[in-house]
Amino acid sequence: MASPQLKYASLGVLVFQTTSLVLTMRYSRTLQSDGPRYLASSAVVLAEVMKIAACVLLVLNEHSYSMRALNSILRQEILNKPIETLKLAIPSGIYTLQNNLLYVALSNLDAATYQVTYQLKILTTALFSVSMLGRKLGMYQWISLLILMAGVALVQWPSDSAATSQEASSASSQFVGVVAVLVACCSSGFAGVYFEKILKESKQSVWIRNIQLGMFGLVFGTFGMLLYDGQKVWESGMLQGYNTITWAVVLLQALGGLVIAAVIKYADNILKGFATSISIILSTLISYFWLQDFVPTSIFFIGAILVIAATFLYGYESKSAASTSRA
Incomplete structure (x- = not known):
């Protein structure tokens, strides 16, 4: 059992990673500069490169920094098991x-x-867990999912301000953003459960699995970058528009998943609920006071409180079920 100090250190890391990635990414996409804005597709590719490098170092560390052992395990687990490796493509x-x-x-x-x-x-992770892993949800978890949907609906509730051309443009932009988030939620839920299913069916190191994910991610990301931004890359290079903030975003995105994977075993569901809640509160405060791109309404606050409550309720039910199954 992890010590309280380690648990709260994990909480701090989760809050920092979650909040800093969202805020720096938002800041980097709205920052006005003289030159061209950096290409998001290239940032995704570089994040995959960094993730692979970090995982290779972690595997090296597990084998006392022996290059011979590293070559052996990569050949054995990746090249000699093509079917297992290809499963990670999806x-x-x-x-x-x-x-x-x-x-x-x-x-x-x-x-x-x-x-x-x-x-x-x-919500999407829970539904995919039920359908793909045969997991059963408790009554409070189903209630929490309903509360979650209600909270998100309230957050997206349009304000009563007068309609102007600028506001209409803003509404159109927000619609694009919401659709992007919804699709990302569905993809996150499916990919997360699929990855969990693969991990449970094999005994490979999670770092090896992340190297395999990164390899395919590098291929898919490079293809996407050339498909959508190939002309811009050809004219001004992959690193056009990059600055310190951009590199911070890339680093946070690359190491974020690895950091969460490393600390998740020390932080139970209740602490993860705390991390989510604190991150939402910090993001709201910083968006209002620093980025100045957000004006909270009473409906937003009600929706945010419902989402935070749903997160705690879902995590509490999961912890209770796990405790009962271990008894």
């Missing part, structure tokens, strides 16, 4: 789509609205 392609959609979402939504709406991934 979730990898979906994750690549999801990562690109997050840039679209945060180019059109403020960080607070994005954070709350993206919690619908709890």
Whole structure:
């Protein structure tokens, strides 16, 4: 059992990673600069490169930094098991789509609205878990999912302000952002459950699995970048518009999943609920006071409170069920 200090350190890491990625990504997509804006597709590709490098270092660390052992395990687990490796192509392609959609979402939504709406991934993950893994949900979990949907609906409720051309344009932009988040939630739920199913069916290291995911992600991401931004890459290069903030976004996106995977075993569902709640609150405050792209309404607050409550209720039920099954 992890110590309380380790649990709360995990909570801090989760809050920092979740909040900083959303806010820096939103800031980077709205920052006015003289040159061209950086290409989101290239940021996704570079994040995959960094993720692969980080996982290779972790595998090296597990084998006392022996290059011979690294070559042996990569050949044995990846090249000699092509069918097992190919299984990762499906979730990898979906994750690549999801990562690109997050840039679209945060180019059109403020960080607070994005954070709350993206919690619908709890719903999609639960539904895919029931259908693909045969998992059973408790009564409180089903209630929490209904509360979650109600909360997100309230957050998206249109304001009563007068309609102007600027507001109409903003509404159109918000619609694009919401659609991007909804598709990302569906892809996140399916890919996450599919990946969990693969992990349970094999004994491979999670870092090896992430290397396999990263390899396919690099291929899919590069194809997408050349397909949608090939002309821009040819004219100005992959790194056009990059600055310190952009590199911070790439680094956070690359290491975010690995950090969460490393700390999730120390943080139970209640603490993950705390992390989500604190992240939503911080995103709201920073969006209002610093980014100044968000004006909260009473309906938004009610919706956010419902989403936070649903997150706690869902996590509490999961913890109770796990405790009962271990008894």
